[in-house]
Amino acid sequence: MSARASRTWARSATAFDDRAFDVLLATNIIESGLDIPNANTMIIHRADLFGLAQLYQLRGRVGRSKLRGYTYLTYAPKGVLSGAAQQRLHVIETLDSLGAGFQLASHDMDIRGAGNLLGEEQSGHIREVGVELYQHMLEEAVATARSGATTDGGADAAERWTPQINLGMPVLIPESYVADLAIRLGLYRRLADLADRAELDAFAAELIDRFGRLPNEVDNLLQVVAIKQLCRTSGVERVEAGPKGAVLTFHNNTFAEPARLVAWLSRQSGTIKLRPDHKLICLRAWDDPETRLKGTLRLLKDLAAMVAPAETKPR
Secondary structure, three states, rough: OOOOHHHHHHHHHHHHHHOOOOOOOHHHHHOOOOOOOOOOOEOOOHHHHHHHHHHHHHHHOOOOOOOOOOOEEOOOOOOOOHHHHHHHHHHHOOOOOOOOOHHHHHHHHHHHHOOOEEEEEHHHHHHOOHHHHHHHHHHHHHHHHOOOOOOOOOOOHHHOOOOOEEEEOOOEEEEEEEOOOHHHHHHHHHHOOOOOOHHHHHHHHHHHHOHHHHHHHHHHHHHHHHHHHHHHHOOEEEEEEEEEEEEEEEHHOOOOOHHHHHHHHOOOOEEEEEOOOEEEEOOOOOOHHHHHHHHHHHHHHHHHHHHHHHOOOOO
16 A cells, blocks of 8 residues: 555544544455544455455454444355355354454464465465374473473484475365364374374274264375384484375485385386485376375385385385
8 A cells, every 4th residue: 555545544443433424434454553543334345356364354343342233244145155265164153252353363264274284275384294293293382482492403302303295185174074163183192192003093983983984085094104104113303205106305305224225126027216316206107196006005005115124014
């Protein structure tokens, strides 16, 4: 907004506050904190084009005194609302109590996702580790900060490295499967603590017993957790898989059994190679996400079998 437009807007808002006008026509700039106690009615044109947080802020501009506030949300009469727009309008209609900010954030995450929940469009640290581990890591960081302990590394920190998995497919517990947000987050936290395949299978059986048949997204999530367990066993720090194969990065660029790795590579007919930067390149036709998931799991099982003791080799 230009300086001249800002001055014009300020004069209009002041005149409206002084009751020189009965109606104030404005853009969504008013969500930035305009406080006019005597305004008690707002009409939001094309509310379906606004985000949930925007609608919440806009609605908060009316009813700021002892007068009851009213907000009317409108949309194009002949237009077709998208599923997300319908959800936003429904949620803003139900948030009518004080302290609804956390509920707003929870609904917003359900509608938009934290990026694309655990998917390839995720951003930030959640994309790197997944929601099921991010919550656990956040709790650890908060506990460490409260205790005054340092987080600058050391042997203990080295043991807590987390494999990073990107398979380009949705891996999550959808709202349609587990409706309650608190229960979903609790399930993610439990997933982060599972230590082996037996615990993972028991967790899957519990999900089926409580919520029914596993959707594809949940099955993908469980398989990714299994892959992460195998990554920890084999020392693989990062897995990037796509339609043409996968790239694996070893933790600290080392592998516990290099002789076995070389012998295994010699049997792969050139389809799996170790680059000079110590990254393992696997050339495969994995256009189908399910094939990609199974192929990545099989690849990590082979690597884990090279370093695991005979009695604990992955099944």
